[in-house]
Amino acid sequence: MEGNKIRNMEEFASVSGISRPTLSKYFNDPTSVRDSTRKRIEAAVEQYDYRPNLYAMNQNRRLTKNIGIVVPYLADPFFAEIARTLENHVLRTGYRPVLLGSHGRPELEIENLENLRLIKPAGVLLAPLGRVSEREQIEAFCKEVPTVLFDANIDGVGHAFVGSNNGQSIGLIVDYLCRTGEPPAFFEMETPTNPNAYKRRTAYLAAMERLDHKPRLIQAPGEGWEFEEIGFREGSRLLRDKTLPTDTILCSNDRLAIGFLSAAYEAGLRVGLGPGCALRVAGHDDHPFSRYTCPTLTTVSQDYEAIAKKSAEALLELIEAGSPGDSREETLFEGRLIMRGSA
Amino acid sequence: MEGNKIRNMEEFASVSGISRPTLSKYFNDPTSVRDSTRKRIEAAVEQYDYRPNLYAMNQNRRLTKNIGIVVPYLADPFFAEIARTLENHVLRTGYRPVLLGSHGRPELEIENLENLRLIKPAGVLLAPLGRVSEREQIEAFCKEVPTVLFDANIDGVGHAFVGSNNGQSIGLIVDYLCRTGEPPAFFEMETPTNPNAYKRRTAYLAAMERLDHKPRLIQAPGEGWEFEEIGFREGSRLLRDKTLPTDTILCSNDRLAIGFLSAAYEAGLRVGLGPGCALRVAGHDDHPFSRYTCPTLTTVSQDYEAIAKKSAEALLELIEAGSPGDSREETLFEGRLIMRGSA
DNA sequence: GAGTAAATTTTACGCGCGTAAATATTTAAA
DNA sequence: TTTAAATATTTACGCGCGTAAAATTTACTC
Known part of the structure; x- marks a missing residue:
């Protein structure tokens, strides 16, 4: 502690023995000064606990950091x-x-x-x-x-x-689902908020066509970002009315799937692969919580x-x-x- | 569009016909100028699309907004x-x-x-x-x-x-759990990252003592913020080893509970109240996802x-x-x- | 309409730093 | 050691705005 604090770069220049323009250069890019000076500056910064005023710094710079x-x-x-x-x-x-x-x-x-x-x-x-x-x-x-x-x-x-390459990723999971059971229906929001949703719908349709299966879109009403709620609500309705066209549901994203899984659980349906399972559900994104759903969620990971x-x-x-x-x-x-x- | 943009408050003062100090006052607190002037300024701001330079503004203010x-x-x-x-x-x-x-x-x-x-x-x-x-x-x-x-x-x-009043909230759920079934064991992290965790542990011990029940702490090893993973891992171990001292688990927070629920599901245990349920699990926080776990999670809400x-x-x-x-x-x-x- | 308080304008300086130009010093190569 | 290049210093100005003080205008009361 040097008692009284440094108030500006001018003062810091005098106590550190380095000229203000050089200090200015250093603070805008530490590599722009010679190694030996950099070390002197860094030592002085440490000693006097000086930080340049962010606002004064940025005022005259065309761009900031x-x-x-x-x-x-x-x-x-x-x-x-x-x-x-x-x-x-x-x-x-x-x-x-x-x-x-x-x-x-x-x-x-x-x-x-x-x-x-x-x-x-x-x-x-x-x-x-x-x-x-x-x-x-x-x-x-x-x-x-x-x-x-x-x-x-x-x-x-x-x-x-x-x-992410939605075409590839949706193709991947559609392939997988078709290979291991009934072809999936696609569960999504009626009016998606995100352009990826449209890409995924298109990719689903293309994949199903490629595999010679009839595509089926299920579109849940609802607005906003409460995807789990929307998935749950529409999922509950579908399961109650027994109007699902297939036993395999591919959800446009994991959050919808999480809601759907919750609906299936409430409806007493066993979800999964094995015998005794009434339903298969898959998602998309590898959402942080998809590892902890019941059952754990089969999905396509995005490489965060x-x-x-x-x-x-x-x-x-x-x-x-x-x-x-x-x-x-x-x-x-x-x-x-x-x-x-x-x- | 007035073609050439205003570059600073000086220019804006001349085109708007209002003095710079008054403008300065306005931008720091719109209510500090007379109503009529405020309206004139606001009209001019709209017309010329002027915003004061944030850095220059804040440089000389002791505090910012x-x-x-x-x-x-x-x-x-x-x-x-x-x-x-x-x-x-x-x-x-x-x-x-x-x-x-x-x-x-x-x-x-x-x-x-x-x-x-x-x-x-x-x-x-x-x-x-x-x-x-x-x-x-x-x-x-x-x-x-x-x-x-x-x-x-x-x-x-x-x-x-x-x-939150952890004493009250934990008391609440301990009361509820004791009233409706076996007294709960308390599931928490061995070395919690958060002081609330300690408060909750203490509150649990106090509540159990008050109700004349023997408290039981279950402490999961693990560091960091992957609470679900920790809850899942330790939950799986406990269920596999069948070392649970009771059929009722109160988790220190919902994220641990989410992991624990997932472990219970994987172990094939039915969680809930009714007959045929092997386990009860409760959490704390009313985490956004606690509504969608399987089964949905009984918890104590914090009033966000x-x-x-x-x-x-x-x-x-x-x-x-x-x-x-x-x-x-x-x-x-x-x-x-x-x-x-x-x- | 005079009187008064509040708001605004004029004038002027300062903030902390960027940065340009000329000069001086250091460094490294020849 | 000489020399050229790289780096640092000195000097000086500008940025866009805050803000103080004095002069002026405006709004409002009686």
């Missing part, structure tokens, strides 16, 4: 998990992640982007809600800020997209780690390239079949 | 949900929430607080990890920034605490909404009072019994 991470819904464990992974990757590269959730509301998503613009981020990782209505505003944002979309694609928007890694890398390339460039790279990771108890 | 929200683990739906609720409350009061998760790591928690200090927040809502080791640093932080602790208390640290509301209100009072004051208010909300299928 902030990277925005925007997800549609933070209380959805899927997004929470991917956000967590992204944060780690961003931190490791020396940037500061700024996490924003849109609470499922398109207007909040736009507000989040506007707030992000105010903090002049170096770049943004955006998993859009997917409502078409806001396309223009997101597009405008992407023209000003290097942005990588992940999870949900909006054609032509943003400088890159990283996500790979998606997060690639998104962060793509954004960093973009940032370091300086100019946006007009190529738009789309990276799709393949799903992996996760065989568990439910199908 | 930022409110930090720090939770131990964002991928835990319990914290995600409470963070979401808090964000909404903060937004409604005109402040900007800054959400930070500590990923379960004490050093990240401290880093989060340090980063928060750099942005000079008006106040902070902190749900501490609860490791005793970092107490001093958190205490030091609280001395500089108005801070309200929530969820987990650290005695004497922070200017207020808002949480009330905790979030009170925390935000307490912090705002603190901020508006100006001086910290040395009183420290502790608010505990009572749990509500949520009777579902599992017990």
Whole structure:
């Protein structure tokens, strides 16, 4: 403790014996100064516990070291998990992640982007809600800020997209289900909030056609992000009315499946593969909780780690390239079949 | 579109016909200017799409309009949900929430607080990890920034605490379980990460003593935040070895219970109340997923909404009072019994 | 209409740092 | 040792806004 604290970089320069411009350079990029000076600075930082004023620093910089991470819904464990992974990757590269959730509301998503613009981020990782209505505003944002979309694609928007190959992953699980039992019906929301849902529906239809089976869509009414509730409600209704066209249900995502499984349990139906099982249920995403459902959920995993890694890398390339460039790279990771108890 | 954009408040002052100091006042508190001027400013803001530079604004203010929200683990739906609720409350009061998760790591928690200090927040809502080791640093932080602790208390640290009354809530469910069947054993982690866990253990012991029953603690080994996994692993072991001292298990939290339920299902045991049920399982928290377990989980709800509301209100009072004051208010909300299928 | 309090404008300075340009010093290669 | 290149220092200005003080205008009361 040196008693009185350093109030600004000027003071820190005099006590540390290093000129202010050099300090300024150091704080914006520690590698930009000579090794020996860096060590002197770091020692002085330690000794005097000095941190430059973030606001004064960023005021005159065109860009900051902030990277925005925007997800549609933070209380959805899927997004929470991917956000967590992204944060780690961003931190490791020396940037500061700024996490924003849109609470499922398109207007909040736009507000989040506007707030992000105010903090002049170096770049943004955006998993859009997917409502078409806001396309223009997101597009405008992407023209000003290097942005990588992940999870949900909006054609032509943003400088890159990283996500899952829904065609491949749905094909995989449809194949598996057809190979091991009755062809699946596809259980989804009537008006999905997410563009992946449409891709998965299309992929299901294509897969069923390829295998010469009649596709059957089951569309649950309901809005919002309470997917488990929607899956449970519609599942209960279907099981009560006994209107299921097949004994095998492929859900558009794990959260719907979790609700459906719960409905099946309440209805006293045994779900799974073996004899004595009345129903097979499969999901998609490898949701953090799919390991603990009853029975455990057969699903297709999305490679969280790979998606997060690639998104962060793509954004960093973009940032370091300086100019946006007009190529738009789309990276799709393949799903992996996760065989568990439910199908 | 007025073509060329306004670059700073000076320009905005000239085009809007309002002096810069008045504009400055307005942007720091819209209610501090006369109604008629406010309307003129708002019209001009709309017309010219001007936003003041956030960094320049905050550079000279002692405090900003930022409110930090720090939770131990964002991928835990319990914290995600409470963070979401808090964000909404903060937004409604005109402040900007800054959400930070500590990923379960004490050093990240401290880093989060340090980063928060750099942005000079008006106040902070902190749900501490609860490791005793970092107490001093958190205490030091609280001395500089108005801070309200929530969820987990650290005695004497922070200017207020808002949480659940574990004594009452555990008492409630122990009463219920004893009244409707065998007295429960208490299933918890050997070395809990959270101080609430200790409170709940103590509350369990007290409740059992009060009811003249012999308490039985079952302590699962394991570290980290994978509570479901820990509950599942230890649950499986207990059920395999048939070493359970009773047919009724009260879990220290819902996530452990979710794992335990999964283990019971895998072991082929029927969980619930009725005849033919081998086991009763109860939890604590009313976790977002406890509604969809199989069977649905009997638990004690924490009043998320009330905790979030009170925390935000307490912090705002603190901020508006100006001086910290040395009183420290502790608010505990009572749990509500949520009777579902599992017990 | 005078009188008064509240709000606004004018003027002016400061905040903490980015950064440019010229100069000086250090480092490493020749 | 000489020399050139890399790095650091000195000096100086600007960024966009906060904010204080004095002068002026506005709104409201009697």
